[in-house]
Amino acid sequence: MRTDHIKYRIGKSKGFRILVFVLAFACMIPLAAILFYIIKAGIAHINWDFLVNIPRPVGEKGGGIVNALLGSILIIALASLIAIPIGILAGVYLSENSKSRLAYWCRLSVDILQGIPSIVIGIIAYFWLVKPLGGFSALSGSAALAIMMLPIIVRSTEETLKMLPPSLKEAAFALGMPFHRVIFKVIIPVGISGILSGVMLSIARITGETAPLLFTAFGNPYLSGDVTAPVQSLPLLIFNYATSPYNDWHDLAWGASLILLVWVLFLNIFTKLISAKWKVQL
Amino acid sequence: MNMETSIPASVIPSPVVRDGAGLRKRVRRTFRQIRGEGAFRSLLLIAGGLLVVLVLGILLTLITQSLPSIRLLGLKFIWGSTWNPVRNVYGAWPFLLGTLLTSFLALLISIPFSVAIAIFLGEYYPSSWFAGALKNAVELIAAVPSVIYGFWGLAVLVPMVRQLEARFGMEQPLGVGIFSASLILSIMIIPYAASLGRSMIQMVPGHLKEAAYGLGATHWEVIRHVVIPYTRSGLFAGILLSLGRALGETMAVTMVIGNTSILPKSIFSPGNTMASVIANEFTEADKTVYLSALIELGLALFLVTVIINIAGKKIIDRVTNE
């Protein structure tokens, strides 16, 4: 009787382990399905022409996504230009004045920013930039993406700098270095890999963002390098072409999806490598 | 050169300083740096303040832009079940319901999976190669852009759901709808609860588990009676963060939910969420009230997700500080 009960308990434990195992790996099925499908549907359309041409009108075969590729790069570069300096400075502020009243509100703001749905950020950029400037523009899209990058950069900078030993800063001050040199020449260089992995992570996050670009960058079927004009981006192109009724455009969108996927994965792996290296060093 | 003459006497080092490496050079340099120090401190202050201003600005913009709709529609906005911009009727209830249905359905579907992953990685196999692979795969799920989920959902999932609906004998098997949106969402939000749950489970003190093992408990009983109670609030926080993510998700939902403003009758009906209706109609909104009503939806979305996220963060902070 007793041994039966124990056997039952052991069996139950084993059963549960199997259930957990099955459920955990069941999540891999949709992921694998998605990756497989994107690769299968996308790979056939990717060739040199695809990368260097702009899309053709409906009905014409061929065409490419160069406008979206370059547009994405433009928007992301501009967003980084806005977000990286502000984000790092704010992160330094938080780690240097961690107990001030402003730091409390600043941290709360970072938490809030991190949680804002991306579509809402699109609305904001619309009112702050698109309306005043009188039209959709790459710049407004970049501003929206920059707002999304900020919390990640601020957080990673703050966390990285907090982990540095205080003796480092003391050594620098004791050599008569002024505060800004201590930060720029010692603190940031020593923590650079941590900060950099935050920056990379933020770029990886925004590369696939579509919602904030819908009413800012808006999309553009042609190549454009003008920051005050509408510009195409990879995710926007995928959205517009995927929801169109034309098969040719779907094909274009599959190719674009594969490229976007590879791009985002590459950024994520790169981020991981940086942060892994950083952990080894510290 | 003016700079040198304007150096206050008190900051010039006394001549006793040995030559060093060019005293004059050092002094001039240092004086410039002293002024840089104050400027840099204010720069940091500005950067820190900017974030607060940014958030206040966002809140203020949303509020002022939704004022016309708030004034004109009042509470009708929330309970009205008709959304008809042509007739200037704006009742947001279909979208609120659509958002709640998709999010909670997605949560319901994803919780068993994310908890299983958390237990698997945190308790069963914290460090083996396939646990590493699983962990990377879960991170991959979070990394895939939502527009790609939407596209895949449209191409693969929606036809499957359509077949399912046909088999159940539904009159109009569309495939697109709240159910499809929930399915896609449930995949997308798995990583949030899973990774947080995993780190919480790994924080369970070993001596607690050993005490239970010492009493003859099985592994499952240890999980059930020690690990899960200990990590309950952490898991809850993870689920909150997942929910926040689900509520605000736009693109994938927009692409598979069917985009109709009619009140959904069942979970297989097409519908709209707050986020998807904004994405669809924002650029078409030609009337002030129409645009303002959409922004009011954005404001509501902002407030709800902010509260959920802050609550989740607070719980995490409390748990990790214990």
Add this chain to the structure above:
Amino acid sequence: MESTIIKSRNFNASFGSNHVVKNVNIDIPRNHVVAVMGPSGCGKTTYLRCINRMHELIPGATCRGMMTINEEDIYTMHPIFVRLKIGMVFQRPNPFPNLSIYDNVIAGYKLNGIKLARAEKDRIVEHSLTRVALWNEVKDSLMKKGAFLSGGQQQRLCIARAVAMEPEVLLFDEPTSALDPISTSTVEDLFHELKANYTLIIVTHNMQQAARVSDKTAFFYMGELVEYELTKDIFTNPRDSRTQNYITGRFS
């Protein structure tokens, strides 16, 4: 007649409301080694950090009273000048992990943006490393990161870094407490060498070390300067009973 380089009068320091250094009056003679000893928590480090204005970097830290170098008030000078004149070496060796040994030595110039000719840099590096008896050990690996050195070598590198700035005074805060006995004696030997060119103030809570290396010794107890005498006098013939208790090991 020896001349005074550092002088403090009625000097006080606090952390918030915690009064840590109380009414300290002291004259540090030029080109001497002065040891500051006392039980831990008595304010030695705090006092030392007031001399080159490192104390004020801690939030909530304040100080009051007079502190001069060469009759010039340290607290009306800009802290950067103070720290250029008064170098500091810390309890734990803290070379810059991102810099090579070479760059660590000239860190004070390099990171302060002071441009030097290559030959000048080489001269300073060799000179400073020789001063701290490290040159022969590292001259073939100057481009390696400073973090690869042993603890004792790292500490000497930190001393070289301070020496390279040609300060007038060097402050040491328990410079050997993180080192093994052999490294400790190497560093202690340095003090005698450095005395010719610099004034050294060394905080230690090791009495034997104070007796070995210093010309004069200051004994701190609960924030007060109890006694400040020639080292040979304070150890053989202490005037205050608290000093007596301390050096006979009745508390520590």
